Amino acid sequence: MTPITTFSIPLIRRLPQYHSFVEGLIREGQLTVSSSAIAAHLNLDAIQVRKDIEHIGVIGRPRIGYDARELVKIIAEFLGWNNLNQLILVGCGGLGSALLGYGGFARRNFEIVAGFDTDPVKVGTTIHGKSVLPLAKLDDLCRRLHIEMGIVAVPADHAQEVVDLMIKAGITGIWNFSPAAVNVPKNVVVQQEDIITSLVILQKNIQKQHEAAL
Amino acid sequence: MTPITTFSIPLIRRLPQYHSFVEGLIREGQLTVSSSAIAAHLNLDAIQVRKDIEHIGVIGRPRIGYDARELVKIIAEFLGWNNLNQLILVGCGGLGSALLGYGGFARRNFEIVAGFDTDPVKVGTTIHGKSVLPLAKLDDLCRRLHIEMGIVAVPADHAQEVVDLMIKAGITGIWNFSPAAVNVPKNVVVQQEDIITSLVILQKNIQKQHEAAL
DNA sequence: TAGATTGTTAATCGATTAACAATC
DNA sequence: TAGATTGTTAATCGATTAACAATC
Numbered sequence: 001m002t003p004i005t006t007f008s009i010p011l012i013r014r015l016p017q018y019h020s021f022v023e024g025l026i027r028e029g030q031l032t033v034s035s036s037a038i039a040a041h042l043n044l045d046a047i048q049v050r051k052d053i054e055h056i057g058v059i060g061r062p063r064i065g066y067d068a069r070e071l072v073k074i075i076a077e078f079l080g081w082n083n084l085n086q087l088i089l090v091g092c093g094g095l096g097s098a099l100l101g102y103g104g105f106a107r108r109n110f111e112i113v114a115g116f117d118t119d120p121v122k123v124g125t126t127i128h129g130k131s132v133l134p135l136a137k138l139d140d141l142c143r144r145l146h147i148e149m150g151i152v153a154v155p156a157d158h159a160q161e162v163v164d165l166m167i168k169a170g171i172t173g174i175w176n177f178s179p180a181a182v183n184v185p186k187n188v189v190v191q192q193e194d195i196i197t198s199l200v201i202l203q204k205n206i207q208k209q210h211e212a213a214l
Numbered sequence: 215m216t217p218i219t220t221f222s223i224p225l226i227r228r229l230p231q232y233h234s235f236v237e238g239l240i241r242e243g244q245l246t247v248s249s250s251a252i253a254a255h256l257n258l259d260a261i262q263v264r265k266d267i268e269h270i271g272v273i274g275r276p277r278i279g280y281d282a283r284e285l286v287k288i289i290a291e292f293l294g295w296n297n298l299n300q301l302i303l304v305g306c307g308g309l310g311s312a313l314l315g316y317g318g319f320a321r322r323n324f325e326i327v328a329g330f331d332t333d334p335v336k337v338g339t340t341i342h343g344k345s346v347l348p349l350a351k352l353d354d355l356c357r358r359l360h361i362e363m364g365i366v367a368v369p370a371d372h373a374q375e376v377v378d379l380m381i382k383a384g385i386t387g388i389w390n391f392s393p394a395a396v397n398v399p400k401n402v403v404v405q406q407e408d409i410i411t412s413l414v415i416l417q418k419n420i421q422k423q424h425e426a427a428l
Numbered sequence: 429t430a431g432a433t434t435g436t437t438a439a440t441c442g443a444t445t446a447a448c449a450a451t452c
Numbered sequence: 453t454a455g456a457t458t459g460t461t462a463a464t465c466g467a468t469t470a471a472c473a474a475t476c
Contacts, residue, residue, distance in 0.1 A: 431476105432475100432476090433474105433475085433476085434473105434474080434475080434476095435472105435473085435474070435475095436471100436472085436473075436474090437470105437471085437472085437473095438469105438470080438471080438472100439468105439469080439470070439471090440467105440468080440469070440470085441466105441467085441468075441469085442465105442466095442467085442468095443464100443465085443466085443467090444463105444464080444465075444466095445462105445463080445464070445465085446461100446462080446463070446464085447460100447461085447462080447463090448459105448460085448461085448462100449458105449459085449460075449461095450457105450458080450459070450460090451456100451457085451458080451459095452455105452456090452457085452458095
């Protein structure tokens, strides 16, 4: 009888787009929004938008559309943006630093509480206002704050050892920005981030576009 | 009679993983690889791996598996990694700089030929070896080199104008790292990059994992 | 030969799309 | 009322999974 959270990845990719569009409408003073307005703005099908909204449990009114505030609120709830979500990050190089400084996390209630590094020059400093700590402190910090998620931003050849440390510290979700595949026990989830893949998708879509134009 | 390139996004997300795993095997001296070996390493279903490989046109041998070199070669071909792909980037802030310095592009034959910015302090300098040019030079450079893809790494409120400039310069594929939705003509493709979405997917998967453990 | 592994054909499953009734 | 828009039910489509034959 437990309500199982079902979702598809494509759905989760669309919802944030609905969210920011409707957020904008609210700022402009609009009170309701129709599925077709969302669809037109995002180049999607109105039926799909309606299905997605139905899926997360928002009910609209014929002729009127959906209550904009309610929609935004429930999307945020569904995406977990209404609770603070804390993470830690290991590897404060170029990419790690950029992530420490990324403002978009706070906006959605995500917070990187600290960065970790082995480089004695970096340890003790702050990057974009976040302290850089030695790896030895990882375990204690994660356990005290009950951190669930960790970002791996180290070179490929150190990814596995970092992941092992994180798992020992009780982390169950790993966001891996290194190009290495890592081994984890069954109760741990890995999200492999591969920027090249996005680029390939863009390129394939360009190709398809060209072909369609013939 | 033109061969239409078909592909699904999930397929394109899996292929790079196969590629790097098999690349590793080759380095270790292995000559062939079976679908089940790939599947086991990536926590996938062997049947799915076989289907994917079939889809890109590689033929294996019963009892033996697939020729590792051939597999890697054809995956790379399918993903467009055998030709040099050039891009330009606009917005040399924290994220833009990190992208300019990212080593993974070159490895797959992608090259950011230059960064562009409006800040006179940045213009004329180099970041990670890439020159930072004024926006006025964007049009000329893109046309001369026949650049197809552009990266938008500017704040949301400047995204649309940058996109308009890119389109005028002949760019048909836009990789948008700003959180703004942008309008483009039908022949232009936008790939919206939203780091938060990845994080949400990770978190949802952690939740699912927890539920599954009950 | 026997057994491992691919290739092929069919079944399932879920996401998307379509059709249309309900309703404000 | 008429028309716009949601909600519901059915159809389609494609990806994944399954079953099993082919083959080295």
